[in-house]
Amino acid sequence: MKPTPESLLGLEAYARERTRLRAEIIPHRKIRSLRLGEHLNLQFEDERTIRYQIQEMLRIEKIFEPQGIQDEIDAYAPLIPDGANWKATMLLEYPEPAQRRRELARLVGIEQHLYVDVQGCARTPAVADEDLERATADKTSSVHFLRFEFSPEAIEAMRAGAPVHVGCDHPHYTARQALSGPTREALLRDFALH
Numbered sequence: 001m002k003p004t005p006e007s008l009l010g011l012e013a014y015a016r017e018r019t020r021l022r023a024e025i026i027p028h029r030k031i032r033s034l035r036l037g038e039h040l041n042l043q044f045e046d047e048r049t050i051r052y053q054i055q056e057m058l059r060i061e062k063i064f065e066p067q068g069i070q071d072e073i074d075a076y077a078p079l080i081p082d083g084a085n086w087k088a089t090m091l092l093e094y095p096e097p098a099q100r101r102r103e104l105a106r107l108v109g110i111e112q113h114l115y116v117d118v119q120g121c122a123r124t125p126a127v128a129d130e131d132l133e134r135a136t137a138d139k140t141s142s143v144h145f146l147r148f149e150f151s152p153e154a155i156e157a158m159r160a161g162a163p164v165h166v167g168c169d170h171p172h173y174t175a176r177q178a179l180s181g182p183t184r185e186a187l188l189r190d191f192a193l194h
Helices: 011-031 047-061 064-080 097-106 152-159 183-191
Strands: 035-036 039-044 086-091 114-118 124-128 142-150 164-168 175-176
Touching: 011 035, 011 047, 011 183, 035 164, 035 175, 039 114, 064 086, 086 097, 086 152, 086 183, 114 142, 114 152, 152 183
Parallel strands: none
Antiparallel strands: 035 039, 039 086, 086 142, 114 124, 114 164, 124 142, 164 175
8 A cells, every 4th residue: 555645644734743653653663673783774664664754755845735745655655565575775874984984885785685584485685676876886875775575485484484584695794683573573464465
């Protein structure tokens, strides 16, 4: 399900509701986040996280014209899972500017090295949804948009309880994390349409 102009709050209504909506989205986003190692965070998106992002962009940019609202929807709606995949914002987080520059230079191509392993199924590699070039030969971006396109067999195995791991096998950044608990439950709901 994708947001429509009619389903979004106008600027004044959003201003009144913003504090409450922010308090609600923070725990929702936390459940849908997975840390891989010390510096890589995957924020798995859904209709709710994207709706919030659109509302925030409309507020920041003071957009109220119908075409501007539709443009924001069109820009962010592709980040909503469609029932057979997970979509994520990948964040490389280095607090110190010098370290960030050094590591982003070492991690060129990292977006091509993320994967999901479902026990008993072929590995599902990340596909970088690059609306614009985010890396050069010299450095990568600290933000990438990824999707994981699952086979029907992998979806059924996850629903049946197969162990799931998310990982990164970049030569300069390796990490692997089991997907469990509330995060696993939340992401399995992304398959509800499939």
